[in-house]
Amino acid sequence: MDIHFVCHDCGKKHHPRSLLWRCPCGGLLDVDQFTISFPFDEIKKRPATMWRYREALPFVSDSTVWEALTLGEGYTPIVPLDSKSPNILLKVEYMMPTLSFKDRGVAVLVAKAKALGVTKVIADSSGNAGTSLSAYASRAGMKCDIYVPESTSPKKVLQISAHGATVHRIPGNREATAHAVIEAIESNQGFYASHVYNPFFYQGTKTYAFEIFEQLNGEMPDVLVFPVGNGSLLLGAYYGFQELLHGGMIVKIPRFIAVQAEGCAPIAQAFRTGKKTAEPVVNTGTAAEGIAIAAPARHRQILDAIYATGGFVITAPKEKMEPARRELASKGFYVEPTTAATYAGFLEYLAQAHNSTGNLPGFEPDAKVIIPLCGAGIKAN
Ligand SMILES: [Zn+2]
Known part of the structure; x- marks a missing residue:
């Protein structure tokens, strides 16, 4: 099973290996359809984490990349x-x-980035996606830069820093932060592990x-x-x-x-x-x-x-x-x-x-x- 991205606007397919965060036409990327299954007899015997549904996630059946990264996320009460x-x-x-719920998305995104050989991730966040990405990137042995608005809760900034990520506090609103991170991405400072753009x-x-x-x-x-x-x-x-x-x-x-x-x-x-x-x-x-x-x-x-x-x-x-x-x-x-x-x-x-x-x-x-x-x-x- 080879997973592809497909552009929401022009329909062009891209391999995730391209490390694109959006289509060259400017369109948003989605994950192209792939075969999934729900073997519930097996699922019910597995640990209570979101990885019990792994046959419905975008990994080949013998992939173990997620096993080294999981922190037990999911299956919340x-x-x-x-x-x-x-x-x-x-x-x-x-x-x-x-x-926060962001761990669901970040766990998959970081596992995919690790499998693609990424060594440094960058993202912008109002706080929770940044705290999650910094934790999983650290566990995966990746460098991590997080851009947050200056007004972000000091506790979230502390949580991001605790995992060893570099925090960039950007003056102005959330859009100014998004702008700053895109400048960093376009000057090739790292892989854009965005919870908005990255379809994983x-x-x-x-x-x-x-x-x-x-x-x-x-x-x-x-x-x-x-x-x-x-x-x-x-x-x-x-x-x-x-x-x-x-x-x-x-x-x-x-x-x-x-x-x-x-x-x-x-x-x-x-x-x-x-x-x-x-x-x-x-x-x-x-x-x-x-x-x-x-x-x-x-x-x-x-x-x-x-x-x-x-x-x-x-x-x-x-x-x-x-x-x-x-x-x-x-x-x-x-x-x-x-x-x-x-x-x-x-x-x-x-x-x-x-x-x-x-x-x-x-x-x-x-x-x-x-x-x-x-x-x-x-x-x-
Ligand atoms: Zn396109």
């Missing part, structure tokens, strides 16, 4: 919000080696879908809530559910509710007017740094996935984020502000659905909902 809400389920994604990242986050299927014994939820900045969990999960659908294991993909932060919501703005593409916005400030992406590169794919599931985009109001964080903490879940925004967005959706005149797809009283808790509170200020 699904627990009810509280005893009064047995159908509101939380997937506790911060129970990961570096305390989404091969890792797709295991989120497989776990939900397996952990709920195939009793699929009605609604899935996702925080959306660059869409790295939403898109991966969408690909995972598509694979389950094509494999005949599920009959439909649950409705996706995407949450953006008030102050930086280009996807929400596009969705409100039924557009298939999002225009960049000006980030006017939000505590939800993990989803404060003014110009998400994969905006078309994110919107396609939301429309295809009969989904919706909601904006989490600024003043509701801190109360949402406290409410989750009162139930035992200490999360970072971006994750609080996800829960605040869900509550806002419920409030609007109950008040709406039928414009919002409402939840049935017994609808089963899954909300991911993507990042641990201890990482934030």
Whole structure:
């Protein structure tokens, strides 16, 4: 099995050996279709990590490159919000080696980079992808440069440095950081291990879908809530559910509710007017740094996935984020502000659905909902 990338715009195929981060035409790269399988009799005997689904990941069957790198990521618990809400389920994604869901994508991406002979990785991040990449790169024996906005939580910067990575703190917003890293890549300073552009990242986050299927014994939820900045969990999960659908294991993909932060919501703005593409916005400030992406590169794919599931985009109001964080903490879940925004967005959706005149797809009283808790509170200020 030889994996190829395919350009989303011109359809040209590229071997990952090319180390391209986008097509020469400027288009985004995706992983071209490859044969996958789900041998559940075997899967159920394996350790509780995302690698139990290895026949669905882009590695040849006898590859062991991931075994030297895994930190036991994945197979995070699904627990009810509280005893009064047995159908509101939380997937506790911060129970990961570096305390965020990003470990799913980074573990696959670093394993692929290692197999390609990469010795130095570079990435830009609002924090969590950087902390994850620095940990896995260090384990793989690679050098690592991480570019973060100057405003990034000092705890995340400390976590990145602890793994031996070089941290570049860039003045200005998240876009200035993205710009700085692309300059570094274009002057050949290393391999761009981007959780936005590198399509292997989404091969890792797709295991989120497989776990939900397996952990709920195939009793699929009605609604899935996702925080959306660059869409790295939403898109991966969408690909995972598509694979389950094509494999005949599920009959439909649950409705996706995407949450953006008030102050930086280009996807929400596009969705409100039924557009298939999002225009960049000006980030006017939000505590939800993990989803404060003014110009998400994969905006078309994110919107396609939301429309295809009969989904919706909601904006989490600024003043509701801190109360949402406290409410989750009162139930035992200490999360970072971006994750609080996800829960605040869900509550806002419920409030609007109950008040709406039928414009919002409402939840049935017994609808089963899954909300991911993507990042641990201890990482934030
Ligand atoms: Zn192209």
